[in-house]
Amino acid sequence: MSDIWESIRNDFPILNRRFNGNRLIYLDNAATTQIPEYVLDGLMEFYKNSNANVHRGVYALSEEATDRYEKARETVRSFIGANRPEEILFVRGSTEGLNLIASSLGKYLFNGKKGGIITTIMEHHSNIVPWQFLQESGAELIFADIHDDGTLDYSFLDMIDENTKIVTVTGTSNVLGVIPDIKKIARKVHDAGAYLVVDGAQLVPHKEVNVNDLECDFLVFSGHKMVAPTGIGVVWGKYDLLEKIPPYMGGGDMIKEVHKYNATWNDLPQKFEAGTTNIAGAIALEKAIQYLKKIGMNKIEEREHTLTKMGMEIFDRMKNVTLYGPHENRASLFSFNIGRAHAHDVASIFDSLGIAIRAGHHCAQPLMERYNVTAMARASLYFYNSEEDVAMIEKGIEKVKQVFRT
Numbered sequence: 001m002s003d004i005w006e007s008i009r010n011d012f013p014i015l016n017r018r019f020n021g022n023r024l025i026y027l028d029n030a031a032t033t034q035i036p037e038y039v040l041d042g043l044m045e046f047y048k049n050s051n052a053n054v055h056r057g058v059y060a061l062s063e064e065a066t067d068r069y070e071k072a073r074e075t076v077r078s079f080i081g082a083n084r085p086e087e088i089l090f091v092r093g094s095t096e097g098l099n100l101i102a103s104s105l106g107k108y109l110f111n112g113k114k115g116g117i118i119t120t121i122m123e124h125h126s127n128i129v130p131w132q133f134l135q136e137s138g139a140e141l142i143f144a145d146i147h148d149d150g151t152l153d154y155s156f157l158d159m160i161d162e163n164t165k166i167v168t169v170t171g172t173s174n175v176l177g178v179i180p181d182i183k184k185i186a187r188k189v190h191d192a193g194a195y196l197v198v199d200g201a202q203l204v205p206h207k208e209v210n211v212n213d214l215e216c217d218f219l220v221f222s223g224h225k226m227v228a229p230t231g232i233g234v235v236w237g238k239y240d241l242l243e244k245i246p247p248y249m250g251g252g253d254m255i256k257e258v259h260k261y262n263a264t265w266n267d268l269p270q271k272f273e274a275g276t277t278n279i280a281g282a283i284a285l286e287k288a289i290q291y292l293k294k295i296g297m298n299k300i301e302e303r304e305h306t307l308t309k310m311g312m313e314i315f316d317r318m319k320n321v322t323l324y325g326p327h328e329n330r331a332s333l334f335s336f337n338i339g340r341a342h343a344h345d346v347a348s349i350f351d352s353l354g355i356a357i358r359a360g361h362h363c364a365q366p367l368m369e370r371y372n373v374t375a376m377a378r379a380s381l382y383f384y385n386s387e388e389d390v391a392m393i394e395k396g397i398e399k400v401k402q403v404f405r406t
């Protein structure tokens, strides 16, 4: 490992932990990433010095907390190239973000009227279930398929017509590592007068994203998948659209006036931030973005590319191992099965070597059905993983093969 990546790795105290005498090899980054000292210190510093509720107090401490919270919003705006800070909504994570969009955009578009929502078979449950809720309001849910190698089958673009209201697609599959061509989809969606939602949970942490270049209407992502703590995430939406759609949750801060039987809504972004939000989480997300930007998103992408290539070489060598997803243009994660071994057994054997990987349906049961399996094991990388970490995937597979004689 070169000095720079070695020193970056040292920023993450948890990576020094040992389990059963083994160094922790953390390969579950698609589930949640680890947090560097810079972000942990920033979070603590906010609580020590500036903690107060925002937008409410007239006293200096609350004003300071508000200024810092709004500065964090501005940092997120610039990170994803959004036009206005009011387009950035702080939520708990991608799941809450997708529920917000499905609920508010759904009320705006459907309300008894019929229409189609197109999603894909490779989506995370959080980009399927919130849309299923809209079936009661007149929405018809349609699934775009994939090819056997996991790449998106773009023939679904021909199904987009004036009946289509929403297309919602992952920016990167958390199982297959597939990175769909969002721009290609966006043009077709907009020609039909529909809206495009992008689940950026596995996209934004790994490469530079500019929402104007993506040409989508909404984007969501989660802080805990990009070196920030859990409980903070972002919805980005186009200003005019956020103005038009109704609020998601009711409560304090999202209103202008409340009377006994009705209320009026606050301006953006408060209209969508009911109650006390995760203020310290927003500050920590700002610190995480500063940390990632200091390394450089392009450098992060390059680093992951190098590690992914190394991982692919391992899977290419392995017999009796099924790797799901495409060979080329894949994100830094590997979902696989080994012979007839159950994925949970695979993960347990990896754990015995100190390697933390995930096993199960990865919140993508329709995709598991598509491949006719109930579970897969998944090793997912981030920039702080070392070449030695990636090499351990081979050790893990070999041990499983020994145990299962496969």
Ligand SMILES: Cc1ncc(COP(=O)(O)O)c(C=O)c1O
Binding pocket: 030, 031, 092, 093, 094, 095, 096, 124, 126, 127, 170, 172, 173, 174, 199, 201, 202, 222, 224, 233
């Ligand atoms: C592609 C994708 N979308 C959505 C989510 C949900 O993210 P969160 O649990 O942070 O809400 C995940 C989490 O794994 C994901 O991988």
